Amino acid sequence: MMYLMIALGGALGAVSRFAMGKWINSFWQAQYPMATMSINILGSFLMGIAFVLISERLPSLEPLRPLIMVGFLGAFTTFSTFSLEIVSLLNQQAWLSALSYLSLSCLLGILALAAGISLARVF
Numbered sequence: 001m002m003y004l005m006i007a008l009g010g011a012l013g014a015v016s017r018f019a020m021g022k023w024i025n026s027f028w029q030a031q032y033p034m035a036t037m038s039i040n041i042l043g044s045f046l047m048g049i050a051f052v053l054i055s056e057r058l059p060s061l062e063p064l065r066p067l068i069m070v071g072f073l074g075a076f077t078t079f080s081t082f083s084l085e086i087v088s089l090l091n092q093q094a095w096l097s098a099l100s101y102l103s104l105s106c107l108l109g110i111l112a113l114a115a116g117i118s119l120a121r122v123f
Helices: 002-029 034-057 059-075 078-093 097-120
Strands: none
Touching: 002 034, 002 059, 034 059, 034 078, 034 097, 078 097
């Protein structure tokens, strides 16, 4: 049953990532990978909220951890795509873009996860 929950969550997360990426790219036409960065930051924020809700606030939701955290959010965030885009920017010798993308994604992702934890603990 756990594998089925992970698969279902993963399918929903992957479709959500694809749809959100298309939506963000409809507004952002530059070569900078804004969609991947935005999705990673949002995914980090949601992971923080899910962590607190499942681990601290509503332990009865623990059986849903594989569906939400492993499946959905695991497929929704795109670290492998993030890594490929950094290498692509480096191959294009877009040093500043590569460095800013790496730095902003990591820093904002960590801050978003912490904000999600803090927000979830307030409510």
